[in-house]
Amino acid sequence: MNDTAQIFDITAIRAEFPILSQKVRDKDLVFLDSAASAQKPRAVIAAMVGAMETQYANIHRGLHWMSERTTEAYELTRDAAARLLNARDRSEIVFVRNSTEAINLVAHSYGRAILKPGQAVVISGMEHHSNIVPWQMLRDSHGIELRVADITDSGELDMAAYEALFADGRVGLVAITHMSNVLGTYTPAGRIAAIAHANGAKVLFDGSQAIVHRRIDVQAIDADFYCFTGHKLYGPTGIGVLWARRELLDAMPPFLGGGEMIASVSYERTTWAEVPHKFEAGTPAIIEGIGLHAAIEFIESVGYPAIAAHEAALTDHALAKLSAIEGITILGRAQDRGGVVSFTLDQAHPHDVATLLDRQGIAVRAGQHCAEPLMRRLGVDGTARASFGIYTTPAEIDALATTLERIREFFA
Amino acid sequence: MFEDVRDLYNAEIIARGRRPRHMTRLAAFDTTARGDNPMCGDRVQVWLKYAADGSIAETGFDARGCDISKASADLMVEAVQNRSPADTRAMFERFRAMAQSGQCPDCAAFAPLKPLAAVHAYPSRVKCATLPWHALMAALEGAKDATSE
Ligand SMILES: Cc1ncc(COP(=O)(O)O)c(C=O)c1O
Numbered sequence: 001m002n003d004t005a006q007i008f009d010i011t012a013i014r015a016e017f018p019i020l021s022q023k024v025r026d027k028d029l030v031f032l033d034s035a036a037s038a039q040k041p042r043a044v045i046a047a048m049v050g051a052m053e054t055q056y057a058n059i060h061r062g063l064h065w066m067s068e069r070t071t072e073a074y075e076l077t078r079d080a081a082a083r084l085l086n087a088r089d090r091s092e093i094v095f096v097r098n099s100t101e102a103i104n105l106v107a108h109s110y111g112r113a114i115l116k117p118g119q120a121v122v123i124s125g126m127e128h129h130s131n132i133v134p135w136q137m138l139r140d141s142h143g144i145e146l147r148v149a150d151i152t153d154s155g156e157l158d159m160a161a162y163e164a165l166f167a168d169g170r171v172g173l174v175a176i177t178h179m180s181n182v183l184g185t186y187t188p189a190g191r192i193a194a195i196a197h198a199n200g201a202k203v204l205f206d207g208s209q210a211i212v213h214r215r216i217d218v219q220a221i222d223a224d225f226y227c228f229t230g231h232k233l234y235g236p237t238g239i240g241v242l243w244a245r246r247e248l249l250d251a252m253p254p255f256l257g258g259g260e261m262i263a264s265v266s267y268e269r270t271t272w273a274e275v276p277h278k279f280e281a282g283t284p285a286i287i288e289g290i291g292l293h294a295a296i297e298f299i300e301s302v303g304y305p306a307i308a309a310h311e312a313a314l315t316d317h318a319l320a321k322l323s324a325i326e327g328i329t330i331l332g333r334a335q336d337r338g339g340v341v342s343f344t345l346d347q348a349h350p351h352d353v354a355t356l357l358d359r360q361g362i363a364v365r366a367g368q369h370c371a372e373p374l375m376r377r378l379g380v381d382g383t384a385r386a387s388f389g390i391y392t393t394p395a396e397i398d399a400l401a402t403t404l405e406r407i408r409e410f411f412a
Numbered sequence: 413m414f415e416d417v418r419d420l421y422n423a424e425i426i427a428r429g430r431r432p433r434h435m436t437r438l439a440a441f442d443t444t445a446r447g448d449n450p451m452c453g454d455r456v457q458v459w460l461k462y463a464a465d466g467s468i469a470e471t472g473f474d475a476r477g478c479d480i481s482k483a484s485a486d487l488m489v490e491a492v493q494n495r496s497p498a499d500t501r502a503m504f505e506r507f508r509a510m511a512q513s514g515q516c517p518d519c520a521a522f523a524p525l526k527p528l529a530a531v532h533a534y535p536s537r538v539k540c541a542t543l544p545w546h547a548l549m550a551a552l553e554g555a556k557d558a559t560s561e
Binding site for chain 1: 414416417421451454536
């Protein structure tokens with residue numbers, strides 16, 4: 001990947017996203033909800049439409065031209081994803097529907113076959129429900145203990161509390177967010193992995209948010225599993241990636257059974273296909289997979305250094321602007337953070353805030369953000385959340401801040 | 413700036429959202445139920461006391477949520493006062509229809525709920541307005557919990 005010297009031209013980038021020129025309620029769209037799902041660049045839309053218009057067929061099974069072309073295009077996404085994560089080998093890339101499925105795959109397959117009843121799984125106090133519920137299900141079906149590493153009041157992982165959870169030597173797996181979808185906090189992945197490994201545990205990172213804002217290198221952080229979801233990375237819905245070390249994937253049993261994932265089938269005995277196909281039962285999200293490739297190439301063409309610099313500046317700007325408004329409380333003050341800012345307004349409930357912002361064309365999210373336990377830890381019923389992407393401008397953040405001031409007056 | 417939201421955020425709704433008149437837990441009650449909207453974190457608990465003839469003598473609520481859900485709960489308490497459970501259920505059906513469509517065929521019957529008529533223009537907020545009613549319906553059924561649509 002060429003990360004160097006691309007010029008970050010926000011006007012040119014915005015021009016790649018057709019939706020950004022939409023009017024909402026006769027107002028310019030200010031889309032500050034990319035953490036829920038990002039908008040799609042022209043290249044992604046074109047790749048998907050193009051594949052359907054010129055070469056569409058099922059993959060891995062047709063002997064005809066169309067199927068060969070489509071198989072090739074789909075498999076190129078695997079190479080792109082391996083490059084994106086700096087995986088050792090393309091066979092370590094398993095396609096799934098989204099992060100939720102990736103985590104369920106690990107919980108179901110690794111969790112049941114490799115973890116032993118009595119062992120523990122560690123999560124953090126700032127997980128998305130997708131990285132809580134699968135482990136609770138494993139706990140209840142398989143006798144695994146679920147441990148939660150608390151966060152500090154600034155919204156960072158409490159490293160002492162985390163490390164203490166390993167004291168009895170029973171932790172088999174850590175499953176933890178690499179960036180909180182509520183607080184914006186990046187967790188120190190390298191240190192988390194080092195501590196897990198020193199205690200004989202494997203580690204899975206939920207990179208759903210993290211991979212949007214900065215470059216991920218699974219070898220550098222020494223991860224064992226890493227997952228992300230395509231739709232937050234400017235790609236389509238219905239396609240995501242689970243990366244895992246090859247030797248782990250080899251040792252793990254399949255998740256779903258069916259076509260595509262077998263070597264041979266008889267009524268007596270079925271043998272599994274090679275990794276990663278062993279984990280890819282059924283006809284996959286072919287068109288979405290091809291769209292994800294275009295999204296990855298789009299990210300690469302802009303370059304992570306430029307993206308990270310742009311979004312860090314935006315986030316600083318947003319924190320400064322919002323902090324200056326009386327009555328606004330920002331949740332999470334992590335040192336290392338990505339483009340997500342959650343806040344409450346003392347005058348109004350987050351839903352009322354979101355509705356009034358929406359009337360000005362400003363899209364934010366309000367509620368619990370699929371993180372109910374975290375809301376409880378923070379002592380709030382919900383928050384409003386502004387999140388930023390590659391196409392967000394400082395002027396949009398100014399519009400948010402100005403409108404929030406008006407909302408305070410409205411409810412005063 | 414917000415003239416266009418005054419249809420929903422009208423004086424009545426804001427006043428009741430800010431300072432509900434009936435947001436009290438009844439000391440003595442016959443039934444209670446909770447309504448939860450797990451997607452957004454809103455929660456309403458309703459307490460009911462029946463009169464000797466089976467009609468609703470007193471209603472109280474506690475709410476954690478937005479102005480729309482609190483105002484709706486507050487208006488609901490007044491609207492169902494002295495009504496039979498059957499009447500109350502019918503009223504809920506009419507209210508729900510109004511909240512979803514904006515149409516209000518026999519509005520006269522529930523004038524107190526009219527300040528919420530515009531909520532249909534805010535589809536993501538309809539469930540805020542109906543949440544207290546779901547709790548009330550659950551209380552009438554003797555159930556403990558309700559979830560919103
Ligand atoms: C941190 C985090 N994990 C997991 C998810 C789940 O992603 P998906 O719904 O695409 O599976 C999300 C997004 O909602 C998220 O922000």
